Amino acid sequence: MVRKLPDRIIFALNILAAIGLLLVYLAPFINPARFFLPALFGLAYPIILLSHLLLIVYWLIRMKKQIFLSLAVVLLGWNHLAGLLPLHSGKQEVPVDCENRESFKVMTYNVRAFGVYPSKNLETQGNIIDLIQGVDPDILCLQEYHTNKVDGQMHADYRKAFRDLPHEATFYTSQKYKNRGTGIATFSRFPILKESRIPFNTYGNAAMYTDLLVEGDTIRVFNIHLQSIRFREENLAFMDTMKLKVSDEQMREIRKIGSQLKQAFAKRAEQADMIANYIEDSPHPVLVMGDFNDTPQSYAYHRIRNGLKDAFRASGRGIGNTYAGDLPSLRIDHILYDGEFVPQHCHRIKNKISDHYPVIGTFCTSKGGE
Numbered sequence: 001m002v003r004k005l006p007d008r009i010i011f012a013l014n015i016l017a018a019i020g021l022l023l024v025y026l027a028p029f030i031n032p033a034r035f036f037l038p039a040l041f042g043l044a045y046p047i048i049l050l051s052h053l054l055l056i057v058y059w060l061i062r063m064k065k066q067i068f069l070s071l072a073v074v075l076l077g078w079n080h081l082a083g084l085l086p087l088h089s090g091k092q093e094v095p096v097d098c099e100n101r102e103s104f105k106v107m108t109y110n111v112r113a114f115g116v117y118p119s120k121n122l123e124t125q126g127n128i129i130d131l132i133q134g135v136d137p138d139i140l141c142l143q144e145y146h147t148n149k150v151d152g153q154m155h156a157d158y159r160k161a162f163r164d165l166p167h168e169a170t171f172y173t174s175q176k177y178k179n180r181g182t183g184i185a186t187f188s189r190f191p192i193l194k195e196s197r198i199p200f201n202t203y204g205n206a207a208m209y210t211d212l213l214v215e216g217d218t219i220r221v222f223n224i225h226l227q228s229i230r231f232r233e234e235n236l237a238f239m240d241t242m243k244l245k246v247s248d249e250q251m252r253e254i255r256k257i258g259s260q261l262k263q264a265f266a267k268r269a270e271q272a273d274m275i276a277n278y279i280e281d282s283p284h285p286v287l288v289m290g291d292f293n294d295t296p297q298s299y300a301y302h303r304i305r306n307g308l309k310d311a312f313r314a315s316g317r318g319i320g321n322t323y324a325g326d327l328p329s330l331r332i333d334h335i336l337y338d339g340e341f342v343p344q345h346c347h348r349i350k351n352k353i354s355d356h357y358p359v360i361g362t363f364c365t366s367k368g369g370e
Contacts, residue, residue, distance in 0.1 A: 010055070010058065011066050011069075014055050014069055017051050017055065018052075018069055018073045020048045021041075021073045021077065023041040024041050024044075024045045024297055025077050027042030027298060028297060028298060028301070030299060031266075031299055032299055033269050036266075039265045040265075042297035042298050043297070043298070045297045046319075049074070049081070049084070052073065052074050053074075056070045056071060056074075083310065083313050084296070084331075085318065085319055086313050086314075086317060086320075087317065098342050098344055098364035101364045102215055102364065103362055103363060104138040104189075104362070105136070105138050105360060105361070105362050106137055106138065106139040106221075106287060106335060106362075106363065107132070107135055107137035107139070107141070107360045108141040108142075108143075108289035108335060109128075109132070109142055109143070109358035110142075110144050110354060110355070110356035111142055111145065112354040112355050112356065113145075113146035114146055115128070115353075115354075116146050116153075124353055125152065127353045128354065132161075132162070133161070133164075135349070137165075137360065138165075138190065139212070140187040141221070141223040141289040141290055144184075144291075145170065145182065145183055145185040146182045165187035165188055165189050167187070167192045168186065168192075169186045169195040169208065169210045171183045171185075171208045173204055173205065173206045174203060184223050184224075185223075186221060188210065188212055190213055191212065192210050192212060193211040193218060194210065194211040195211070198275060200271055202267065205226060207222065207274075208222075208223055209221060209222045209223070217285070217365060219286070219287060219340075219365075220282045220283075220284040220286045222275065222286060222288040223289060224275060224289070224291070224304075225290055225291045225293075226268045226272065226291065226292050226293045227264050227271060228293055229260055229261060229293070265294075268294055268299075269300055272301075272303040272304050273303060275288075276303050276304055279304070280307075285339075285341065286308070287335070287363075288308065288334070288335070288336040289334070289336075289359075291333050293332055295330050295331060296310065296313075296331065304336065305336055307338065308338050309343075310335070310336055311336065311343045311346040311361040312331070312335065312346045312347075315344060315346045317347070320347075321357070322348050322359060323356060324350075324352045324354065324357055325356075332356075333356055333358075333359050337361075339366070340366055341363045342363060342364050343361060343362070344364065346360070346361040346362075
């Protein structure tokens, strides 16, 4: 009886973990504006998955049939697991469909205002520019693109730095004067035929598309920066030092953080619905790049990806986490594409210059300009 009691307690926890994993699987299909709980569990997917792997090991050692509960729920979500941990070769092999066809390289990067905040750091700005120049992309999508009336921080300075990308489009979400403020920017080696912003009507986040002439074909590139959670310093400090105790002050802070998460999830869902409609109406093949501020287990990602493929999932390797800030690192920056493109390779550069890692993808077009 004594030996059975721990097993019963652990199996009860196992049941709770199984329910949690099922909520993860529901998260992509339920708008968090209507029901918030699955979105929260979707964010915790790696932790919940790890708990099941530990439980599988425990039941295996104990030689108990309870092992089948965790095995069943993990295998039920095999599609999620494959998206979390793609196991492609690290070699950049050229797919058969890309032989004898021109390839092009794309890059998406949240540059966190080039180091302007939390404190101005021109060394950070220079390091980011050097990194981008080293990658040498053909299409570059930047989020939190920032210009200011400081030496080397005007839009003209960045255009000069990215002179190998002569075509550009920018959209500022906050500005006092022309070419000053923070927003998003797309730089391209290919001619821009058309550009248009997607009206989020929210402060600090934005989306736009540009039509590019690539190898004789027109493609539409979406550059998006979905709603940020915008945790304040006191929120981060609280989460960093939080202990398991019950107090009115702690409960108020937990409710405040929960409210911020809920609002951000709901806002991203609204923005994702809007972007999905633009993608559906596109007369051209599409690439979607940017900072989604959400994982592949989210409604926003699922809504935007509908009908598209994930470049990292198709040709990347490992977990590929892209957030480099204070919170747990997740894959929240993505490159999506439709069937007109063939991915050759996708990876992220793990360099903490910004609070995000840049993501790079190489493609060819299936038509090859024919």
